[in-house]
Amino acid sequence: MPNFVVSAFYHFTPFPNYEELQEPLQTKLSSQGLLGTVLLAAEGINGTIAGTREGIDAAMAYIRSLPGCTTLEHKESTAENMPFYRLKVRLKKEIVAMGVPEANPNNQVGTYVDPADWNALLAQPDVVVIDTRNDYEVSIGAFEGAIDPKTTSFRDFPRWFHENREALDGKKVAMYCTGGIRCEKATSLLKLEGIDAVYHLKGGILKYLETVPEGESIFDGECFVFDHRVSVGHGLTQGAYDMCHACRRPITDEDKATPEYVEGVSCPHCADKRSADQKARYAQRQHQMELAEARGEPHIGVKQTSKKDPLRHESE
Numbered sequence: 001m002p003n004f005v006v007s008a009f010y011h012f013t014p015f016p017n018y019e020e021l022q023e024p025l026q027t028k029l030s031s032q033g034l035l036g037t038v039l040l041a042a043e044g045i046n047g048t049i050a051g052t053r054e055g056i057d058a059a060m061a062y063i064r065s066l067p068g069c070t071t072l073e074h075k076e077s078t079a080e081n082m083p084f085y086r087l088k089v090r091l092k093k094e095i096v097a098m099g100v101p102e103a104n105p106n107n108q109v110g111t112y113v114d115p116a117d118w119n120a121l122l123a124q125p126d127v128v129v130i131d132t133r134n135d136y137e138v139s140i141g142a143f144e145g146a147i148d149p150k151t152t153s154f155r156d157f158p159r160w161f162h163e164n165r166e167a168l169d170g171k172k173v174a175m176y177c178t179g180g181i182r183c184e185k186a187t188s189l190l191k192l193e194g195i196d197a198v199y200h201l202k203g204g205i206l207k208y209l210e211t212v213p214e215g216e217s218i219f220d221g222e223c224f225v226f227d228h229r230v231s232v233g234h235g236l237t238q239g240a241y242d243m244c245h246a247c248r249r250p251i252t253d254e255d256k257a258t259p260e261y262v263e264g265v266s267c268p269h270c271a272d273k274r275s276a277d278q279k280a281r282y283a284q285r286q287h288q289m290e291l292a293e294a295r296g297e298p299h300i301g302v303k304q305t306s307k308k309d310p311l312r313h314e315s316e
Contacts, residue, residue: 003079003080003081003082004050004051004052004078004079004080004081004082004083005050005051005052005053005055005056005076005077005078006048006049006050006076006077006078006079006083006227006229007048007049007050007056007059007060007074007075007076008047008048008074008075008076008077008179008206009045009046009047009048009060009063009072009073009074009075010044010045010046010047010095010096010179010180010181010184011044011045011046011068011069011071011072011073012043012044012095012104012105012106012184013043013044013045013067013068013069013106014042014043014044014068014106015040015041015042015043015044015045015066015067015068016042018040018041018042018091019040019091021040021066022040022089022090022091025038025040025062025063025066025089026087026089028058028059028062029049029059029087029089030087032051032052032054032055032056032058032059033051033052033055034049034050034051034055034056034059034087035049035050035051035082035084035085035086035087036048036049036050036083036084036087036088036227037049037084037087037088037089037090038088038089038090039090039091039092039095040089040090040091040092040095041091041092041093041094041095042093043094043095043104043105043106044095044106045063045066045069045072045095046095046096046181048084048226048227049084049087050079050082050083050084050227056076060072060074073203075179075203075206075207075210077206077210077229077232077236078236079227079229079238080238081228083227083228083229084227084228094185095181096154096181096182096184096185097154097155098154098155098157098158098182098185098186098189099155099158100158100185100189100192102192103185103186103188103189103192104188105184105185105187105188107188108188108191108192109184109187109188109191109200110173110175110183110187110188110190110191110198110199110200111198111199111200112199112200112202113174113199113200113201113202114202115201115202115203115207115208115210115211115212116211116212118174118176118201118208118212119212119216119218121172121174121199122143122144122145122174122218124172126171126172127171127172127173127174128147128167128168128171128172128173128174129143129145129146129147129174129175129176130146130147130149130173130174130175130176130186131143131146131147131148131149131175131176131177132149132154132157132175132176132177132182132183132186133177133178133182133224134151134152134153134154135148135150135151135152136152136224136249136250136269137178137223137224138150139250140221140222140223140224140231140239140241140250141205141219141220141221141222141223141224141231142219142220142221143176143218143219143220144218144219144220146176149164154182154185157182157186157189158189161186161189161190161193165193168190168195169195171197172197172199173190173195173197173198173199174199174200174201175187175190175198175199175200175201176200176201176204176205176208177201177204177205178204178205178206178223178224178225178226179203179204179205179206179207180200180201180202180203180204180207181204183200183201183204184200186200187199187200205219205223206223206225206232206236209223209232209233209234209235209236210235210236212234214234214235217234219234222239222240222241223239224241224250228243230242230243230250231250240252242256244261244266244267244269244270245263245264245282245285245286246264246265246266246267246270246274246278246279246282247267247269247270247273247274249267249269249270251267251268251269255267255268255269260272262279262283263286264282264283264285264286264289265279265282265283265286266279266282
């Protein structure tokens with residue numbers, strides 16, 4: 001039986017004094033023994049946390065008691081091992097960074113489509129389907145026929161949209177992402193720019209994989225997730241991918257069999273994008289992780305790549 005419950009959630013609601021929410025929320029989650037990341041901003045809350053059944057229930061009850069969060073929804077999955085190293089409650093300008101402040105889901109957003117109705121929408125001939133995730137996510141799984149903008153950061157999406165705007169005029173635009181939050185911003189942007197027929201998958205790929213029977217699914221592959229499960233499949237079961245701890249991209253057994261792969265140091269996706277100094281640091285980090293594992297101790301030294309790194313990952 002899985003040992004941990006994983007809860008992913010977000011909610012757009014005005015938090016004018018969001019800084020005041022940070023310390024009480026950190027204290028509450030910590031008291032329940034939970035690990036993960038929660039982001040707070042003036043526009044709302046976004047997070048993924050993991051822990052015991054009792055801890056998650058207590059945490060979600062507390063989060064729903066925050067101003068404007070009564071109707072907050074969350075998605076659950078399970079994990080055999082704790083998928084996070086630490087607990088972080090952070091203050092941000094945006095709970096998902098797109099860099100267009102005017103695109104505010106609290107003001108305008110696309111039409112939500114339940115997972116049960118998604119297949120029928122995509123079957124319509126005048127629908128354009130857009131995957132709002134980044135290239136490394138799309139590479140391991142996507143909906144059939146979806147456009148891949150090939151972005152490396154969600155901040156690149158507005159530029160891609162403006163470059164391809166004409167092709168979307170007069171179309172129904174259906175958008176999706178991992179858990180739904182990036183589509184909130186992306187559909188808000190399109191509505192702001194005058195595209196009216198904009199739809200997005202409610203709950204994202206995760207809710208689709210959870211609720212749509214595998215035999216009826218039109219999602220091909222696995223869904224990348226932002227924790228140490230790396231990917232999930234139908235029924236939200238843990239997928240087959242591993243992760244390169246240098247660039248944090250999903251990797252296969254075939255990737256690990258290549259000369260470019262050195263555990264914790266490089267993989268075929270990043271071997272030629274890292275300097276000798278960086279690889280030396282990664283090798284030292286990997287050595288410390290192996291020593292900690294040999295002692296039976298947790299090691300929390302695997303960190304996200306820097307903000308300047310084009311391969312960095314953005315949490316849903």
